[in-house]
Amino acid sequence: MAYYGPEVALLPIITGADAPILRTKTKSVTRITKELVKLLKDMDETRIGSEGAGIAAPQVGRSERVCIAMINKVPVALINPEITWKSEETDVQQEGCLSLPGQWIDVPRAIEIIISFKNTKGAEQEMKLRGWSARVVQHEVDHLDGKLIVDYAA
Ligand code: ZN
Numbered sequence: 001m002a003y004y005g006p007e008v009a010l011l012p013i014i015t016g017a018d019a020p021i022l023r024t025k026t027k028s029v030t031r032i033t034k035e036l037v038k039l040l041k042d043m044d045e046t047r048i049g050s051e052g053a054g055i056a057a058p059q060v061g062r063s064e065r066v067c068i069a070m071i072n073k074v075p076v077a078l079i080n081p082e083i084t085w086k087s088e089e090t091d092v093q094q095e096g097c098l099s100l101p102g103q104w105i106d107v108p109r110a111i112e113i114i115i116s117f118k119n120t121k122g123a124e125q126e127m128k129l130r131g132w133s134a135r136v137v138q139h140e141v142d143h144l145d146g147k148l149i150v151d152y153a154a
Pocket residue numbers: 096097098099139143
């Protein structure tokens with residue numbers, strides 16, 4: 001992420017498993033505008049303020065297919081992310097969600113994934129991720145598809 005100034009903008013976080021915006025599939029971004037880059041910056045500051053490992057546009061009431069995910073301990077802005085491959089091997093770990101305060105749910109996830117996305121400069125990127133980073137990205141991409149961790153609850 002690029003930071004442009006000292007001002008911090010915390011966005012309100014939408015909560016509740018039934019909130020309509022959290023259940024709506026996002027729309028692909030066709031143009032990377034200054035406004036979109038500002039949104040991603042504000043989302044990351046909101047994520048930091050809430051101590052989250054990631055944050056997706058629907059969580060701040062938006063419908064663009066964008067999110068921020070901690071990847072190898074660095075926040076990365078993902079525009080139009082798609083998981084193009086998942087390992088068959090999975091593991092189960094407890095996850096929380098900024099939109100579901102106080103809930104911790106065991107979620108099975110692929111241990112390794114390949115993800116493609118655009119960065120804020122519009123460049124196509126591809127990354128192979130493993131472990132916690134792969135888990136965070138799968139959680140955020142779920143948000144972009146209207147899916148929440150409660151959907152995995154037994
Ligand atoms: Zn979440």
